[in-house]
Amino acid sequence: MSNPNTDKVFTGSIPKLYEQYLVPLIFEPYAADLADRLRTRSLSRVLEIAAGTGVATRVLASVLPANVSIVATDLNQAMLDQASAVGTKRTVEWRQADAMQLPFADGTFDAVVCQFGVMFFPEKSQAFSEALRVLNPGGVFIFSVWDRIAENEFADTVTNALESFFPQDPPRFLARTPHGYHDHRIIERDLANGGFRATPRIDTLAARSRAPSPRDPAIAYCQGTPLRNEIEARDAARLGEATDIAAEAIAKRFGRGVVDGKIQAHIVTVENSL
Template identity: 40%
Template sequence: MPDAYDRHLAPVFFRPFAADLAARTAALRPRRVLELAAGTGALTSAVLAAVPDASVVASDLNEAMVACGSERAPGAEWRQADAQELPFEDAGFDLVLCQFGAMFFPDRPAAYAEVRRVLAPEGRFLFNSWGPLASHGFGAAFQAALERAIPGGAPTFLPDVPHGYSDPHVVTEDLAAAGLALDSAVEVTLDGAAESAASVATGFLTGTPVGAALADRADVEDVRASVTRDMTERLGTGPVTAAMTATVYTAHRPG
């Protein structure tokens, strides 16, 4: 999964928003940075370039992601870590980052409470979360193709998880429950560019839990072929682009 994720999804979905978060990071001029749910290092690499004098610790729950990320962004210290039980000292960082990871935390207020604990007084928490599925051109096309291929039985991972934490009011309440104060919530829309619709389909089908959900089906190859064909019909042949919307949140630990 990490290889497929890094090959087909990271360049298209995550690097554009990583550049955005890295620029916001540079404006804050942090000295000690912790990244949660770092994946294969798309944001990590951008932050290392944007704030070369900062010390950066990149963490992820998945050991395979940590191994992959440490190869791609060796300038950071990589650690396997559960966001709900961070293995770091109190007040050890002046900035905590998380790109498209908060929606995967089983207990978000608990994870945010850990963020508060490891932040120095007045430290900042900078993270983003995808908007509704309809606001993501690639994701919406994939889910529509999947539902066409499996009427009434398509996996709902995309709308339920990556795009299931899109209400800023809910996010604000979760932050407040953990003792963090919201500074801003800004909607950002960027374009993703992929080498082909087939590449994006492959990324979703092999680099996300959708692949595992389909693996035991006797017609799995037919489903994959149908989804790839449908996405190509929807998005076009050759290189493709689509708009993607997310909300960028900045919060702080009150002093």
């Protein structure tokens, strides 16, 4: 019953729950890191693809000089609507766009960035080719992807709990998509196939994921991501029960008060070599 076509569907209440629970849980440390990697570069235009609800966009808008324009795109208009509702400290252009076919002229941007969106692209090399196309010569493409699910403790715990809850057909969204694109050799191959000639730099960065209670990460993953689509496809009436099962599994592993787990990602930096 798993359907990879629904892995990129962020609709209904997912965007709001994603912003409320998942953003502080796992995305904020890496948004700050992304901004730091751009801070020292000479930039005039930056493109963000798969911006989601704008966690990285907000940091970029706060850190980059005011004369650097930022265009933030996502495939899902509902995610951009949530991002726009939260807002940024200065003007950002929000635009619905498919990373597989970017609606921008060649050589438009000095940097293209993507925080945890590449894993959702159906054809990675095609998306990389589009990122390269819209980059100026000498520009940079920076993106992050999650490491294997075993290195990301809350996601791993939730996935294992749901395997016992739906033993005949366990929902595997988290392992399949967010944590399914972590092999350095495959990333390097896909970038080369997309036209990048430079060797990418890949940094593995561990951080901590903290929440006030075990229920917060359970809601984050079970209701604030497309994992919800998989759960509801099996039995929509059991979403609450599935969330409870996930919360209990997190409580057993990390305690019943404030919880703290490891997260780990790869940050990929590749230049558009002259």
